[in-house]
Amino acid sequence: MIPLSINAFELEEYKKRIVKTIRYIDENLDADLSLEKIAGISAYSPFHFHRIFKLITGETLQNYIIRKRTEKSAFFLALRKDVGIKDICFELGFSNHSVFTKTFKKYYGVPPSEFRKTSPETFHKILQLQRKNGQVDTVFSQYICNIENLLNWTTMNLKIEVKEMPEMNLASVMSLGIVNVEPSFNVLVDWAVKKNLFPRENVKMISVYHDSFKVTPPDKVRIHACMLLKEKLEKQEGEIFSETLEGGKYIVGSGEVTLHDFEQCWVSLFLWMNEHHYSMRRAFPFEIYHSNFKEHPEGKMIVDFCIPVY
Template structure:
């Protein structure tokens, strides 16, 4: 099963990096080194959904994320960038997932940072409803001032060893796999080792059991290729909004929402790169379960 997971991870990374390309079953199966028939079955077994459903979901979730945080992008630019042929096809597919048109989502969701929740209505059909994400924006900004130091920084390139986690509940097991690998390589424990979580999906648009997070360790040198479930990942050098603070795990959601609000308030735009967290301490070693974290958003 580990070899299968390794190949499926390779396929998932290819899909997510080529959402505007030809993502036919044959092409992706070739990337994963399977026959199309076997790849389709194994992909569903490991991810819990068909390849086509995964691709469409990723396209729609990415479009929702762009609608929420990249206001300067026209809707046409977004759907063409993600490989939709026209507005009608895009709008129909978007409504299927979120119950509203893309333009309505853009006008309603990002301003107050509401989260879409899927609930069952009385007739058994899913209704897309907006529930308040975190209190009032004003209260959130006050919380931010008390708990986070926010700066715009240039960060250097970071070479990482990474293990993919599909679903929030699998993050800790992924870190366990990473640490066991690092111990064998004599890379852990060592002084000032940094663990980093890279978010390849947004919780605003992706269900917690589907969100993809890479559990990573900062390395001195680039990892050569893939070693079992551990693969190389690079965070490119660039400009970032960095929110630093000593917080509990329960505060993470507020921290991220605060940073995106701060980004919009200060008229920054997010780059096509992934946000991440850098951990400077371990919450398990703190009496109140707190940890020192940098929350980082890539910006232009």
């Protein structure tokens, strides 16, 4: 069993192994993700791992896997219109279409076929409310503004390009929930200072989004706080692990914005993507920071918002 109190070293070791496990799960949603299989990857016994995982993430392994598969399917339904619903079902590891439909409706209140009809041009996020009877109800919030105004805002505030970007080697720290991103960057910077990697000229800090706010509650969204490296990190060092961003075609929206503008930037950029008939490929969107908002009198920063497309 996990002791009632654990020291800092033990907690860091738990985090390190759970980070490895979560990354494996998210990269293998269509594979065998049984407790025994996942526990083996973490090098804990199934009994011990089950409790450690819940301690770190706040949910059981099974709930995490089901949630990730369902959220990823919602993301694909919204943005990969060319892929059939049954194909998405099996691609994400559901045993059959009936189970997929039942699970999806439990999470989002509507079956996948109806959800797919919900245009990203009409709604920008999904909120889940827990009713008194325990059933989850899905509430769609209205778009920030109408399409025309949003596209005008995009034109005025972002320079949008479609371009090839190189593969990037990163040092990363995982955070679960938007409120934990800044502490994760603090961990990353402390590590980089000890390695003489920070501060230095033209250092690039990056946030990689492994979940979408469209389908994942803000306290569950997985975001990696990252630093661009010249060479690949050879091994994990505490909470710091190596990550590689795929090279390839990206829609890149660049602008000087405040933190308050970030949601509108992402929404408008995905709208631009659909308006210009691009499709998102299986890679992760990310932000590249070229300046620090804390050093600007109006709290602005220069950011590249990047969506992988084909």
